[in-house]
Amino acid sequence: xxxxxxxxxxxxxxxxxxxxxxxxxxxxxxxxxxxxxxxxxxxxxxxxxxxxxxxxxxxxxxxxxxxxxxxxxxxxxxxxxxxxxxxxxxxxxxxxxxxxxxxxxxxxxxxxxxxxxxxxxxxxxxxxxxxxxxxxxxxxxxxxxxxxxxxxxxxxxxxxxxxxxxxxxxxxxxxxxxxxxxxxxxxxxxxxxxxxxxxxx
Numbered sequence: 079x080x081x082x083x084x085x086x087x088x089x090x091x092x093x094x095x096x097x098x099x100x101x102x103x104x105x106x107x108x109x110x111x112x113x114x115x116x117x118x119x120x121x122x123x124x125x126x127x128x129x130x131x132x133x134x135x136x137x138x139x140x141x142x143x144x145x146x147x148x149x150x151x152x153x154x155x156x157x158x159x160x161x162x163x164x165x166x167x168x169x170x171x172x173x174x175x176x177x178x179x180x181x182x183x184x185x186x187x188x189x190x191x192x193x194x195x196x197x198x199x200x201x202x203x204x205x206x207x208x209x210x211x212x213x214x215x216x217x218x219x220x221x222x223x224x225x226x227x228x229x230x231x232x233x234x235x236x237x238x239x240x241x242x243x244x245x246x247x248x249x250x251x252x253x254x255x256x257x258x259x260x261x262x263x264x265x266x267x268x269x270x271x272x273x274x275x276x277x278x279x
Contacts, residue, residue: 082119115163121169147165
């Protein structure tokens with residue numbers, strides 16, 4: 079499980095803001111925004127969530143908040159519109175989260191994640207690139223073994239794992255490993271080179 083701290087909150091916000099923007103955003107957080115991040119962490123501690131939440135919770139929370147603002151007018155910065163982090167993690171945002179409907183994931187997936195082609199696996203790898211976080215090897219190995227050498231398994235891996243690693247015996251046996259490697263190299267070059275995979279090219 080990843081550590082929820084100020085860096086992780088910043089990185090999660092930057093991941094989403096750059097996916098919805100037409101241009102790469104260079105965000106400088108103001109004093110007020112840095113304070114809002116601190117307040118958000120204090121709020122999570124009061125709710126006894128620190129230590130029990132991880133990448134899944136962050137992905138759901140931020141995608142829910144970004145979906146809420148989808149289609150609404152917000153601040154123009156240069157050539158792009160940008161949602162301030164205070165709108166995403168403020169007290170009103172958390173109240174929205176607590177009062178969310180049971181079927182919120184359906185609407186977030188349909189109207190936000192699919193539109194911007196955002197996946198949880200990509201988010202996990204992004205956090206790994208940013209902070210050298212450990213992925214859950216044994217959980218991933220179990221997932222990869224379940225439907226090994228099937229198209230269904232390959233598609234499931236794309237959405238639920240951090241993709242190819244030469245530490246995995248299952249990856250080495252998989253018929254789709256070269257395709258998986260191509261996707262890893264194209265989308266997540268930092269992770270690709272960190273893993274130093276496919277010595278034979």
